[in-house]
Amino acid sequence: MESAREGCVIRHCDAGLVRAFELLGKRWSGLVLGTLSSGPASFSEMRRALAPITDSVLSERLNELAAAGLLTRSVKDTRPPGVIYQLTDAGAAIVPVLDQLATWATHHLVRQDDRGMAEPLA
Numbered sequence: 506m507e508s509a510r511e512g513c514v515i516r517h518c519d520a521g522l523v524r525a526f527e528l529l530g531k532r533w534s535g536l537v538l539g540t541l542s543s544g545p546a547s548f549s550e551m552r553r554a555l556a557p558i559t560d561s562v563l564s565e566r567l568n569e570l571a572a573a574g575l576l577t578r579s580v581k582d583t584r585p586p587g588v589i590y591q592l593t594d595a596g597a598a599i600v601p602v603l604d605q606l607a608t609w610a611t612h613h614l615v616r617q618d619d620r621g622m623a624e625p626l627a
Contacts, residue, residue, distance in 0.1 A: 528573055533558055535603055537566050538592065541576060542600040545591035575599070 529535055533555065540546065540554045552563055567590060570576045575596035581587040592600070 528569065529599075531566065531569070533562060533566050534570065535606075537563070537570060538575065538596060538599060539603050539607075541590060541592045541596065542603070545589045548588055548590070551590065570596070 529538075536555055537551065540551055546554070548563070548567075551567070552558065552560065555563065567576070567578070571578050571590075574593055576590050576592050579589045579591070581589060
């Protein structure tokens with residue numbers, strides 16, 4: 506089965522990849538999920554872990570990932586109220602894939618130094 510999308514043809518087996526990369530292909534999305542893979546975190550903990558992400562981008566990514574069902578947002582009954590984010594089962598299921606992707610990148614993508622020069626692969 507094929508469907509047309511913005512002038513290109515997508516095979517049925519690729520449709521899942523299109524949906525996945527529409528969400529995970531956004532800058533910071535994978536890193537947000539990876540950060541939460543070690544356990545629940547508050548907004549400020551996430552911001553520190555993901556520096557130099559901006560508050561607005563972090564908020565946007567957290568909302569998108571929550572809407573997609575990959576994480577939950579819980580309000581703590583404290584003064585001031587706090588918010589804790591944690592992976593859902595669906596979010597936790599992608600962590601091994603992110604780990605594999607990181608391993609692949611380490612072995613197959615050329616790194617660049619501070620001057621933009623390619624460094625040898627690991």
